[in-house]
Amino acid sequence: DAGITQSPRHKVTETGTPVTLRCHQTENHRYMYWYRQDPGHGLRLIHYSYGVKDTDKGEVSDGYSVSRSKTEDFLLTLESATSSQTSVYFCAISESVARVAGGLNEQFFGPGTRLTVL
C-alpha cells in the first residue's frame, strides 16, 4: 500500500469555523490531489499540486484553499466551513501524469477524512 495518511480521520465542526485537513505521503511522489466524495457525485477534484508551492484548482474549488510547502505534505483549508462542505475528503498521490508517455499516472488514495459541518 502507498504510504498516505490523512489527519484527522473524523472531524465535527460548526459553520463558520476554519478547518484544515492534512495529507502526508512517504512515497516522494510529485503530484498530490484533494477530492471530495458525496452521494450521487462520485469523487470530484477540489485542488491538486504538481510540486512544492505549485497548485491549481479543480472542478469544485470554491470555498477551499491548499498549500504545499514540502513534498510530503498537502494541506486543505476550509476558511469558513459551511454545511455544504460536509463530505468525505480523500487525498491522492501519483508518481507521474498522463501527458508523460508511459508515466505511472495512476493515483493512490489515502484513507479519507469524514468532515461534518453543523
Place this chain on the structure above:
Amino acid sequence: AQKVTQAQTEISVVEKEDVTLDCVYETRDTTYYLFWYKQPPSGELVFLIRRNSFDEQNEISGRYSWNFQKSTSSFNFTITASQVVDSAVYFCALSEGETSGSRLTFGEGTQLTVNP
C-alpha cells in the same frame, strides 16, 4: 469536457454469478487513460487497473477482466464467479492525456452486492 457514465447504480447478484459493470466515457482527447477503483465497505479506494487509449487489448487478472472498446467509448469490467468479498462500490475514471496534473474524472459508481 470529459465525462464518465456508470448507468448501473446498484447491482445485486448471487455468489458465483458473473457480473459486468458498465462504463461509458466522453473525451475530446486522442490520448487518455481509463481506470477502475474499488471502494469496499471499509471506505478506502483501491486501484484496480489503468488502460491507455492506444492499447485496446483486453486484460484479465484472476477473476477480473476488462473490455476496452474505443468504437463504443466503453471500458467494462467483468467479475467472474463473484464472491461476497467483491461487494463494494466500483468507480470508473478518466484522465485526459493533454491536461496537466492527470486529473481524474470519476463516474458516480456502481454498488455491487454479492449475496451468499
